[in-house]
Amino acid sequence: MVLPEGMSRPVAVFTAKNRLEAESIEDMLRDNDIPVFDRPAAFRQIQSYSGADARFGVELVVDASQTARARQLIDEMQTELSENELSEDDLARLAEEQAEQMPKAEVEDSASLRLLPVIAGILVLALVVLYFVTR
Numbered sequence: 001m002v003l004p005e006g007m008s009r010p011v012a013v014f015t016a017k018n019r020l021e022a023e024s025i026e027d028m029l030r031d032n033d034i035p036v037f038d039r040p041a042a043f044r045q046i047q048s049y050s051g052a053d054a055r056f057g058v059e060l061v062v063d064a065s066q067t068a069r070a071r072q073l074i075d076e077m078q079t080e081l082s083e084n085e086l087s088e089d090d091l092a093r094l095a096e097e098q099a100e101q102m103p104k105a106e107v108e109d110s111a112s113l114r115l116l117p118v119i120a121g122i123l124v125l126a127l128v129v130l131y132f133v134t135r
Helices: 019-031 052-056 064-083 088-101 111-134
Strands: 010-016 036-040 058-063
Touching: 010 019, 010 064, 019 036, 019 058, 019 064, 058 064
Parallel strands: none
Antiparallel strands: 010 058, 036 058
16 A cells, blocks of 8 residues: 555544545645545455445544644544534525535537437438338
8 A cells, every 4th residue: 555645654543434524534634734545444354345434434544643633633623513513404505505606517519419310310211212222
C-alpha cells in the first residue's frame, strides 16, 4: 500500500458509520493539514470486499504523530454537530434551497436521436426494395 505524503506510521483514529461521514471528516482533517486516507473497517479481517463500508463502517487513518490532534478535531466536529442537530423539516428546507441554487442542467439536443427516424425509414425502404428485387 502506498501511503499519502507525510505519513510514515499509519494509525486508525476513527471509524465512520458510512462513506459520507468519512468523507466529511477527511475533508475537515485535510483542511487542518492532517494527511488522511480511509479503508473499510473490516480491512484487517477481509481485505475490502464488496459491501464492507455498509456493514462495518469506514476507518480513517492518519500518521501516528497526528493522532491526538486528529481525534481532538473529530471530537470537536461531532460535538458541534450534535449541539446543532437539525430537524427533518430543516433538512428538507435546506435541500430545497440547495436545489434552487444549483444551475439547471440543459438537455442537449442529440443529433443521433434526431436522425433515428430517418435511419429507420431508410432501412424500411431498403428492405422493401430488397423484397421486390429478390422475388
